[in-house]
Amino acid sequence: MKGDTDLERLERQAWRKFYDDGLFDIFLGTMLAMMPVASMIETWLPNELSRMAVLVAVYAGLVLAFTLLRRGIVRPRLGTIKPTRERRRKVHGTTLVLAGSVLLGLLVWAVTALRGAGNTDFVDYIPLVFLLNATVVFAAMAYLLDVPRFYAYGPLFGMSIVVLEYSRTLLDIKIPVFVAFGLPALIIVGVGVYKLVRFLRDYPVRDPGTAIHENG
Amino acid sequence: MKTGSEHPNPELDRLVHEPARLAILTNLYLVESADATWLLQQTGLTWGNLASHLGKLEEAGYVRVKKSFKGRKPQTTLSIAEAGREALLAYRRQMLDALQPLE
Numbered sequence: 001m002k003g004d005t006d007l008e009r010l011e012r013q014a015w016r017k018f019y020d021d022g023l024f025d026i027f028l029g030t031m032l033a034m035m036p037v038a039s040m041i042e043t044w045l046p047n048e049l050s051r052m053a054v055l056v057a058v059y060a061g062l063v064l065a066f067t068l069l070r071r072g073i074v075r076p077r078l079g080t081i082k083p084t085r086e087r088r089r090k091v092h093g094t095t096l097v098l099a100g101s102v103l104l105g106l107l108v109w110a111v112t113a114l115r116g117a118g119n120t121d122f123v124d125y126i127p128l129v130f131l132l133n134a135t136v137v138f139a140a141m142a143y144l145l146d147v148p149r150f151y152a153y154g155p156l157f158g159m160s161i162v163v164l165e166y167s168r169t170l171l172d173i174k175i176p177v178f179v180a181f182g183l184p185a186l187i188i189v190g191v192g193v194y195k196l197v198r199f200l201r202d203y204p205v206r207d208p209g210t211a212i213h214e215n216g
Numbered sequence: 217m218k219t220g221s222e223h224p225n226p227e228l229d230r231l232v233h234e235p236a237r238l239a240i241l242t243n244l245y246l247v248e249s250a251d252a253t254w255l256l257q258q259t260g261l262t263w264g265n266l267a268s269h270l271g272k273l274e275e276a277g278y279v280r281v282k283k284s285f286k287g288r289k290p291q292t293t294l295s296i297a298e299a300g301r302e303a304l305l306a307y308r309r310q311m312l313d314a315l316q317p318l319e
Binding site (some may be wrong): 007010011014075077079080082084112 | 254
């Protein structure tokens with residue numbers, strides 16, 4: 001469709017509707033809000049393995065809830081499509097970016113564990129690595145999935161740890177962990193809820209026999 | 217000299233020229249395939265109208281309709297055929313040519 005500007009625009013509009021439900025935003029915001037829970041689990045559970053198991057279960061539950069909600073809310077309203085090859089290539093690219101981000105996270109964790117907590121030089125830079133990683137990952141997602149608001153989510157995600165850590169180490173101010181993660185999470189969930197309400201209003205489920213469509 | 221009753225382009229494909237069928241073809245052009253719910257939402261047609269126009273387009277070889285089962289649920293997958301793709305692009309060219317003098 002190169003050079004076919006109007007058809008490209010129509011394709012983009014049709015594609016973006018699948019991210020207009022706000023569920024992905026709610027999912028991202030909830031993930032961010034769950035981070036303080038991760039630090040709470042550290043104090044409740046005795047060993048690393050049980051902590052990891054609980055965290056994996058919590059995040060797997062979130063992913064499952066997100067998948068079921070999307071299936072129950074979006075599919076009856078928007079239906080399903082198999083996108084163009086170019087669009088599918090971009091979705092695969094997003095998966096690769098996310099996998100790369102997870103690998104980077106594991107690498108940082110491994111390096112930190114190997115070099116030990118005593119190596120403060122490296123540990124000091126972890127919030128910046130997290131900020132950079134989140135910004136790059138969300139920017140790539142925004143570009144590849146064609147959803148511009150994701151550009152703003154990366155810095156929001158990353159700043160939570162930067163503010164939390166550097167306010168303590170550089171300014172000697174202790175910001176509660178629920179505030180540092182909760183505020184950006186609240187913004188992202190708020191955007192998601194707003195979009196979900198609009199989505200439910202704009203795209204009603206149409207059973208066979210329903211009369212004229214109102215959004216056309 | 218052309219009169220008002222004269223058709224501007226007698227070679228226009230009447231099957232594509234009809235607004236509902238044009239909407240169906242245009243939307244199917246944007247994806248590799250889709251189900252009827254998506255097409256319904258995109259075009260604003262009723263189920264009855266959609267089925268009727270799809271039948272005509274399928275008969276002309278412009279649209280492919282594949283019926284299958286996902287578990288126990290019937291599923292209809294729609295896609296634009298090569299002939300439909302060519303007809304849509306030809307129609308688009310003809311309309312642009314016809315409207316260009318008005319710009």
